[in-house]
Amino acid sequence: MYSTDKKWASDADAEDPLRLFRDRFLFPKHRGSDVVYLCGNSLGLQPKTTRAYLDQELKDWENLGVEGHFHAKHPWMPYHEFLTDQTARLVGALPPEVVVMNSLTVNLHLMMVSFYRPTKERFKIVIEKHAFPSDQYAVKSQIRFHGLDPETALLEVGPRDGESIIRTEDIESLIKKEGKAIALVLFGGVNYYSGQAFEMNRITKAAHAEGSLVGFDLAHAAGNLTLQLHDWDTDFAVWCTYKYLNSGPGGIAGCFVHERHIKDPSVHRMAGWWGHDKSTRFFMGPDFQPIPSAEGWQLSNPPIFQLAALRASLDIFDEAGMENLRAKSKKLTGYLEFLIRQSSRKDIEIITPGDPEQRGCQLSLRIPAGGKILFEKLSKNGVVCDWREPDVIRVAPAPLYNSFGDVYRFYEVLEQI
Numbered sequence: 001m002y003s004t005d006k007k008w009a010s011d012a013d014a015e016d017p018l019r020l021f022r023d024r025f026l027f028p029k030h031r032g033s034d035v036v037y038l039c040g041n042s043l044g045l046q047p048k049t050t051r052a053y054l055d056q057e058l059k060d061w062e063n064l065g066v067e068g069h070f071h072a073k074h075p076w077m078p079y080h081e082f083l084t085d086q087t088a089r090l091v092g093a094l095p096p097e098v099v100v101m102n103s104l105t106v107n108l109h110l111m112m113v114s115f116y117r118p119t120k121e122r123f124k125i126v127i128e129k130h131a132f133p134s135d136q137y138a139v140k141s142q143i144r145f146h147g148l149d150p151e152t153a154l155l156e157v158g159p160r161d162g163e164s165i166i167r168t169e170d171i172e173s174l175i176k177k178e179g180k181a182i183a184l185v186l187f188g189g190v191n192y193y194s195g196q197a198f199e200m201n202r203i204t205k206a207a208h209a210e211g212s213l214v215g216f217d218l219a220h221a222a223g224n225l226t227l228q229l230h231d232w233d234t235d236f237a238v239w240c241t242y243k244y245l246n247s248g249p250g251g252i253a254g255c256f257v258h259e260r261h262i263k264d265p266s267v268h269r270m271a272g273w274w275g276h277d278k279s280t281r282f283f284m285g286p287d288f289q290p291i292p293s294a295e296g297w298q299l300s301n302p303p304i305f306q307l308a309a310l311r312a313s314l315d316i317f318d319e320a321g322m323e324n325l326r327a328k329s330k331k332l333t334g335y336l337e338f339l340i341r342q343s344s345r346k347d348i349e350i351i352t353p354g355d356p357e358q359r360g361c362q363l364s365l366r367i368p369a370g371g372k373i374l375f376e377k378l379s380k381n382g383v384v385c386d387w388r389e390p391d392v393i394r395v396a397p398a399p400l401y402n403s404f405g406d407v408y409r410f411y412e413v414l415e416q417i
C-alpha cells in the first residue's frame with residue numbers, strides 16, 4: 001500500500017482525519033522552518049493552548065490570592081479531579097482508579113510500598129532485562145530496603161541470544177517456573193530502547209495465576225497505545241506525561257490502582273494529608289483516613305501549573321480520541337518502516353518488532369558503525385530524533401502532530417546524507 005513516491009505522503013496527509021491537530025502545536029525551528037520532530041517519545045511538543053491554561057492560573061492567583069482555592073475559574077482545591085475522566089479514558093480505567101500526582105519514579109516507589117510486600121517465601125521481583133535505568137534503581141533499592149539482596153530477589157527476562165525482542169512465552173515460563181517465590185511482576189508497557197510493546201494482558205494473567213501482583217511502567221505507552229488497565233486486571237501502573245502526553249518538561253505523572261485495592265484498608269501505603277478523606281481533611285485530625293480511590297495515595301496538595309499544562313494537552317487528546325490516534329499511528333510507523341527498508345542505507349537494522357501490535361509509534365534503528373555520525377547529520381538537517389548508546393537511533397512519529405510528510409522528509413534527509 002505504501003510507496004516511495006512523495007505524492008503518496010501528501011495524499012495520505014490530505015486523507016488523514018487527524019491532520020488538523022498538527023496546527024495545535026508549536027514546532028521548534030531549523031533555518032526558519034519547522035523541524036521534523038520525531039522525538040515525542042522523549043519530550044512531547046507544546047500545545048498552543050498551554051500558555052492560556054497557565055495564564056488563567058496566574059491571573060486567578062493575581063486576583064484572588066488564597067481565595068483561588070475555591071473561587072478560581074477552575075478551583076485549585078479539586079483541580080486534580082478535572083483530569084480524572086480524561087486520564088481514565090486514556091488508560092482504560094474506571095475514574096476512581098486513577099490520579100495524577102508527583103513524578104513517575106516517585107509513584108513507582110509509592111506503588112511498591114503498597115504492592116511489593118516480600119515475605120520469606122514470596123519475595124522476588126520480575127522485570128524486563130534492560131529496563132529503563134530509573135526502574136532498575138527503584139526496584140533494587142526497594143529490594144535492599146526490605147533487607148534483601150537483588151542478586152537473589154531480582155529476576156530479569158531478556159531476549160534470547162541473537163534476538164532483540166523478549167518473547168512473551170519466555171516471560172510466562174519464567175513466571176511459571178519461579179511461581180510462588182514471585183511477589184511482583186513489573187514490566188514496561190513499551191520498552192524505551194527497543195520499542196517493543198509487551199503483551200500486558202498475557203503477562204498479567206501469568207502472574208496472577210501464580211498469585212503474584214503485577215505493575216506496569218507506562219512511560220512509553222500512555223498516549224501511544226490503547227490501554228485496558230481495568231479489564232486486564234492490572235494491580236497498578238504509573239506513567240509520566242511529558243513524553244507522548246505533552247505536559248511539558250518534568251510534568252506531573254499518572255498513577256493507576258485497581259478497583260479491588262482502592263477500598264482495601266489493609267493495603268499499606270505512605271500517607272499524606274492530600275490522600276485523606278476530603279470531608280474531614282480540614283478537621284486536621286491526627287489519624288489518616290484514606291480517600292477510597294486512587295486519590296488516597298496522594299501526599300501533597302498538587303502543583304496547579306503542572307496540572308493546568310497537562311489539562312491543555314489532555315483536552316486535545318480527548319478531541320482526537322485514542323482509538324483514532326492509534327489507527328493513524330500504525331499507518332504512520334508502518335510507512336516509516338517501509339521507507340527505511342527501501343532506503344539505500346543497508347546498514348540499518350530495525351530492532352523494534354515488525355508486528356504493529358507489538359510496538360507503538362517508535363522504531364529503534366540499530367546502526368552497528370557510524371550511527372552517531374548519522375544521528376548528528378540528521379540533527380544538522382533539521383530532523384529531531386534521539387540517540388541511545390551504544391548504537392541506536394530512536395525515531396517516533398507521534399500521530400497527534402506528525403504527518404506522513406514528516407516521515408517522508410526523514411527518508412529524504414536519510415537518502416541525501
Ligand SMILES: *Cc1c(COP(=O)(O)O)cnc(C)c1O
Nearest residue numbers: 103104105132134192217219240
Ligand atoms: C522516561 C522514563 C522514566 C523517567 O522517570 P521520571 O521519574 O519521570 O524522571 C522512568 N521509566 C521509564 C520506563 C521511562 O521511559
